[in-house]
Amino acid sequence: MEAGILVPSPTSSSPLSTPIPSVILTQDELKKIAAYKAVEYVESGMVLGLGTGSTAKHAVDRIGELLHQGKLQNIVGIPTSKKTHEQALSVGIPLSDLDSHPVLDLAIDGADEVDPHLNLVKGRGGSLLREKMVEGACRKFVVIVDESKLVKHLGGSGLAMPVEIVPFCWKFTAKRLQDLFEDAGCVGKLRTFGENGEPFVTDNRNYIVDLYFKKDIGDLKAASDAILQLAGVVEHGMFLDMATTVIVASELGITVKNK
Ligand SMILES: O=C(CO)[C@H](O)[C@H](O)COP(=O)(O)O
Known part of the structure; x- marks a missing residue:
């Protein structure tokens, strides 16, 4: 570079x-x-x-x-x-x-x-x-x-790392995403909007789970591959x-x- x-x-x-x-x-x-x-x-x-x-x-x-x-x-x-x-x-x-x-x-x-x-x-x-x-x-x-x-490191700002997922059994997918990064203290939250906490729906009619990490997620390519391997995941927000x-x-x- x-x-x-x-x-x-x-x-x-x-x-x-x-x-x-x-x-x-x-x-x-x-x-x-x-x-x-x-x-x-x-x-x-x-x-x-x-x-x-x-x-x-x-x-x-x-x-x-x-x-x-x-x-x-x-x-x-x-x-x-x-x-x-x-x-x-x-x-x-x-x-x-x-x-x-x-x-x-x-x-x-x-x-x-x-x-x-x-x-x-x-x-x-x-x-x-x-x-x-x-x-x-x-x-x-x-x-x-x-x-x-x-x-310095993606995901290290304490702010959300978004993952677009299909709405079908979203809790299941959110839990699997969270488990993937257990060592990094990952917490996954469904993105919502409005007073009633309605799920935010993307232009493609999907949901978003925002991942929050307490620690460095390590190798980004490995993290990307692991996320994309989960059925239910459509895409993630790392642009590597x-x-x-x-x-x-x-x-x-x-x-x-x-x-
Ligand atoms: O990825 C994006 C939208 O999906 C935006 O580019 C990103 O969120 C930056 O937004 P802003 O320019 O409002 O700070």
């Missing part, structure tokens, strides 16, 4: 070009800075994977803006969720799907965790399956994060060896990490 490159803030009028300010930037402003930087990788004629979440939303808005201004042309977007589908249509991005475009030029998406090898945790927004399908079909996958997403570039926005500027 190449060492990170610190890109000083330029001086024109885009959000990227705002000189390092003396005020503290909000997390959302940092997300926007990373997103705008990623959109610089977009060229006319590209087939683009459009990510999901509050960071990716800025990229989708920016692509729509550039299309509207005529600075980008002939873009085809492949959304990674129903939500992004709606947003992309609302900003005028022509859309298609993986059946029609099985190879994409570039995808831009956020992440929940990024480790030093550019492995990711994704899916706290619930779109991990479509994200993994679309981003796995891209020649280049640019991940956009604010610095709070950087971790998929990102080609990670753009990190911090108070100091933008760091671009390349595989």
